[in-house]
Amino acid sequence: RQAKSRHDYQPPAFLIPTIDLHFELDSAATIVSSVMQLRRQTAGAALKLDGQHLKLLQVLIDNKQLSDAQYDLSGESLTIPDVPDAFELKIVTQIAPVENTALEGLYMAGNSYCTQCEAEGFRRISYFLDRPDVLSEYRVTIKAAAASYPYLLSNGNKIAEHITADGSRIVQWHDPFPKPCYLFALVAGDYDLLEDNFITASGREVALQLFVDKGQAHRGDFALQALKRAMRWDEQRFNLEYDLDIYMVVATDFFNMGAMENKGLNVFNSKYVLAETATATDRDYFNIESIIGHEYFHNWTGNRVTCQDWFQLSLKEGLTVFRDQEFSADMGSATLCRIDAVKLIRTAQFAEDASPMAHPIRPESVLEMNNFYTVTVYDKGAEVIRMLQTILGKEGFAQGMALYLKRHDGQAATCDDFIRAMQDANRYDLSQFALWYSQSGTTQLTASQQYDAATQVLTLTLGQSTAATADQSVKKALLIPVRIELLLSGNEKQSHLLLLTEYDQVFSFNNISNEPVVVWLEHFSAPVKLQQQSSDDALLHIAAFATDGVARWDAIQQFWSRKVAEVIAGKNAQHVLPPKLFQMMQSWLRDPGDDKALIAELLSLPDFETLAEQYEQIPVDGILSALEQFRQIIADRLQSDFVSCYQQVPVSAYQYDEASVGNRRLRALCLGYIAFQHNSQQLLQAHYHQADNMSDTIAALMASQQAQTDTFKALLADFSQRWNSDVLVMDKAFGLAATQPSEQVFTSIEEMQSHPLFSWKNPNRVRALFSAFSMRNPRQFHSADGKGYQLLQYAVAKMDAINPQVAARLITPLLSWRRYDESRQQAMRNVLQVLADSSSLSNDVFEKVSRSLS
Numbered sequence: 099r100q101a102k103s104r105h106d107y108q109p110p111a112f113l114i115p116t117i118d119l120h121f122e123l124d125s126a127a128t129i130v131s132s133v134m135q136l137r138r139q140t141a142g143a144a145l146k147l148d149g150q151h152l153k154l155l156q157v158l159i160d161n162k163q164l165s166d167a168q169y170d171l172s173g174e175s176l177t178i179p180d181v182p183d184a185f186e187l188k189i190v191t192q193i194a195p196v197e198n199t200a201l202e203g204l205y206m207a208g209n210s211y212c213t214q215c216e217a218e219g220f221r222r223i224s225y226f227l228d229r230p231d232v233l234s235e236y237r238v239t240i241k242a243a244a245a246s247y248p249y250l251l252s253n254g255n256k257i258a259e260h261i262t263a264d265g266s267r268i269v270q271w272h273d274p275f276p277k278p279c280y281l282f283a284l285v286a287g288d289y290d291l292l293e294d295n296f297i298t299a300s301g302r303e304v305a306l307q308l309f310v311d312k313g314q315a316h317r318g319d320f321a322l323q324a325l326k327r328a329m330r331w332d333e334q335r336f337n338l339e340y341d342l343d344i345y346m347v348v349a350t351d352f353f354n355m356g357a358m359e360n361k362g363l364n365v366f367n368s369k370y371v372l373a374e375t376a377t378a379t380d381r382d383y384f385n386i387e388s389i390i391g392h393e394y395f396h397n398w399t400g401n402r403v404t405c406q407d408w409f410q411l412s413l414k415e416g417l418t419v420f421r422d423q424e425f426s427a428d429m430g431s432a433t434l435c436r437i438d439a440v441k442l443i444r445t446a447q448f449a450e451d452a453s454p455m456a457h458p459i460r461p462e463s464v465l466e467m468n469n470f471y472t473v474t475v476y477d478k479g480a481e482v483i484r485m486l487q488t489i490l491g492k493e494g495f496a497q498g499m500a501l502y503l504k505r506h507d508g509q510a511a512t513c514d515d516f517i518r519a520m521q522d523a524n525r526y527d528l529s530q531f532a533l534w535y536s537q538s539g540t541t542q543l544t545a546s547q548q549y550d551a552a553t554q555v556l557t558l559t560l561g562q563s564t565a566a567t568a569d570q571s572v573k574k575a576l577l578i579p580v581r582i583e584l585l586l587s588g589n590e591k592q593s594h595l596l597l598l599t600e601y602d603q604v605f606s607f608n609n610i611s612n613e614p615v616v617v618w619l620e621h622f623s624a625p626v627k628l629q630q631q632s633s634d635d636a637l638l639h640i641a642a643f644a645t646d647g648v649a650r651w652d653a654i655q656q657f658w659s660r661k662v663a664e665v666i667a668g669k670n671a672q673h674v675l676p677p678k679l680f681q682m683m684q685s686w687l688r689d690p691g692d693d694k695a696l697i698a699e700l701l702s703l704p705d706f707e708t709l710a711e712q713y714e715q716i717p718v719d720g721i722l723s724a725l726e727q728f729r730q731i732i733a734d735r736l737q738s739d740f741v742s743c744y745q746q747v748p749v750s751a752y753q754y755d756e757a758s759v760g761n762r763r764l765r766a767l768c769l770g771y772i773a774f775q776h777n778s779q780q781l782l783q784a785h786y787h788q789a790d791n792m793s794d795t796i797a798a799l800m801a802s803q804q805a806q807t808d809t810f811k812a813l814l815a816d817f818s819q820r821w822n823s824d825v826l827v828m829d830k831a832f833g834l835a836a837t838q839p840s841e842q843v844f845t846s847i848e849e850m851q852s853h854p855l856f857s858w859k860n861p862n863r864v865r866a867l868f869s870a871f872s873m874r875n876p877r878q879f880h881s882a883d884g885k886g887y888q889l890l891q892y893a894v895a896k897m898d899a900i901n902p903q904v905a906a907r908l909i910t911p912l913l914s915w916r917r918y919d920e921s922r923q924q925a926m927r928n929v930l931q932v933l934a935d936s937s938s939l940s941n942d943v944f945e946k947v948s949r950s951l952s
């Protein structure tokens with residue numbers, strides 16, 4: 099097994115300016131013929147095309163069939179040693195979509211045909227130069243039985259459609275924009291179609307089409323409206339207009355990830371398209387809008403300008419996540435969006451940095467590309483883009499974007515190209531900043547303050563250090579933008595941006611009339627861990643008075659993580675909590691104001707995963723026990739306030755808007771604490787039965803589940819019964835079953851595997867059960883007897899034979915076994931070893947297991 103290195107990049111030896119693809123669809127034997135024009139770029143080079151799981155039927159050069167001796171079919175490539183400088187190549191292959199359970203290439207999604215070509219799926223459709231820097235103009239012809247396949251879709255514009263005498267439908271598509279093959283898509287099926295249109299800023303009409311499974315049309319409208327909001331937003335914020343005359347979105351229940359930005363023909367996991375009040379939570383609505391936006395924004399950042407090679411993935415993904423975050427912030431609560439993003443960095447991304455899979459946002463070495471669609475590449479990548487905007491300003495950043503897109507439109511670019519455009523548009527030296535692309539790991543920031551009352555000078559000292567990671571031992575000083583706010587007496591406030599460029603640096607401020615409380619890293623201005631000397635009182639002061647909602651939330655999170663540490667160190671949970679804390683929480687509950695969603699966040703304890711990332715060796719039992727004690731103390735001390743707040747928050751007919759989401763969130767928060775009182779059963783049942791929407795229903799289920807009440811079992815049974823034929827809602831039931839904090843979870847997971855809707859071939863189902871268990875049930879996943887680890891190993895092994903990409907994602911929580919206590923280390927290592935010993939491990943799982951055990 100051979101890893102690839104970023105530095106080994108060579109431009110392609112041949113270009114393929116045009117490709118004509120013909121598909122005769124058949125689930126067991128689809129015939130694909132591909133006619134390509136090729137042009138040599140490198141003298142003397144043989145033509146080596148990628149291909150996997152293909153049956154080669156014919157190879158012709160300039161209409162002449164090649165004999166077996168004229169090409170070599172070893173490994174996963176087709177090599178033709180002797181080819182002219184410019185020629186036409188025809189290749190005919192046969193594939194079996196029905197056998198394709200990996201869901202890469204052309205596969206069956208129920209009765210429909212669907213493709214997924216990113217990262218390297220096109221090679222499962224035909225022999226090709228399957229790399230992002232080979233851009234071709236595509237013409238696609240699809241033939242299938244007309245009655246069963248009313249819709250035969252591909253990228254670009256439809257140029258012809260007819261039905262033959264023998265009942266076949268034949269449809270032709272042309273995409274005028276040259277694209278890499280990872281953006282190719284084909285979909286064939288019988289769908290419900292929702293249609294709308296969009297008039298671009300320059301007055302062009304774009305047809306919008308959303309294809310959903312039969313009977314699901316009523317759940318498609320929100321996504322379609324979200325698409326129109328995204329299209330308008332990109333025009334207004336970045337001056338970017340859509341370029342084709344049609345934009346299609348297909349929703350499928352069989353998908354390895356969230357969605358895919360194929361040019362003009364997005365394919366979406368139905369979870370991120372379908373929504374109605376009764377079945378979708380506020381979180382679902384949020385995700386739909388943000389992912390619809392994300393895939394749409396890729397049209398410029400990813401499609402018009404694509405990546406030179408897969409090491410540059412963050413060029414399109416980090417940038418596009420940043421763009422979707424900015425879109426979501428503008429559509430709803432900017433504070434809540436930011437808090438969500440920060441939580442993800444502090445949990446999954448910091449964990450990845452501390453794991454054997456640590457890598458920079460631009461990885462250096464990759465065995466299986468699918469393993470690098472990571473929170474580091476995506477979400478830390480987005481943080482890096484955000485820092486650029488913080489440093490250059492919104493206007494400067496927009497100018498840099500414009501220059502980048504102008505320079506590289508129609509090209510495959512690199513992260514360095516992006517930085518260069520930002521630098522040139524702003525005449526700003528970004529050479530030190532560029533280290534964020536090559537350096538992995540989480541930087542630790544230390545911050546302290548000194549105030550001299552006599553001279554009225556405030557001195558702030560910042561230091562940075564980054565510990566060695568699994569992939570890289572030496573770390574340099576980064577350019578880190580640190581936004582601060584000074585909270586002075588009399589409600590006076592000052593904001594500053596500090597640019598930390600050295601390992602240690604001092605910043606002085608004159609004419610500061612009194613010693614301020616300093617809000618460090620306001621709005622999480624850099625993806626780092628912060629260690630500050632501020633007192634508990636100062637943290638609570640920030641939580642009450644900082645301008646930035648994110649900083650308020652952050653302060654109270656830091657306060658709690660200190661308290662958890664104190665309890666782990668042996669202090670009494672009751673004694674470490676000052677009266678001021680409860681007074682503050684009480685005042686929030688009594689007068690939550692307009693931003694109720696923020697109040698709900700301020701009243702929430704940090705989750706296990708956030709706290710775990712503060713420790714090199716994770717004290718599982720200590721964290722869980724401290725959290726349980728604090729939760730019960732808060733529930734008891736503020737019992738009547740939770741009840742009255744719960745009763746006072748307005749309840750109205752379901753609407754998805756910022757104020758109503760905030761109301762539901764705060765009521766759910768109160769319910770969550772009330773559930774820890776023994777007399778809460780009635781209220782939980784009432785909340786569940788009176789709910790007119792899925793958010794409230796789930797709130798009742800989760801509150802009763804977390805408090806381990808008897809009500810939970812009955813409610814979950816009712817819920818599963820009510821929705822037993824709706825896959826998307828049953829995923830929520832699977833998730834609830836898998837996150838029960840009690841030992842009952844093992845029986846429930848066993849039972850759920852026999853549910854008629856559960857299928858190992860469907861990634862959504864497997865994730866709903868097993869990812870939920872391993873990533874959101876720390877108590878039972880880390881069960882001292884190792885049962886949780888064994889369950890995950892069983893799921894990974896089973897899944898690896900079916901869908902390696904999904905299996906490799908499932909295994910993640912086991913990789914960091916070195917961070918746990920002796921006996922858990924032993925148990926985790928044992929199950930990893932069992933996997934490593936398997937003779938048929940995929941590259942995907944092998945790469946992770948081998949890095950973890952080495």
Ligand code: HT7
Nearest residue numbers: 214216217354355357358359471
């Ligand atoms: N760019 C898309 C990535 C993706 C993907 C990658 C590997 C295998 C399956 C996949 N499905 C989608 C999604 C995105 O970031 O927009």
Ligand code: ZN
Nearest residue numbers: 392396415418
């Ligand atoms: Zn993306």
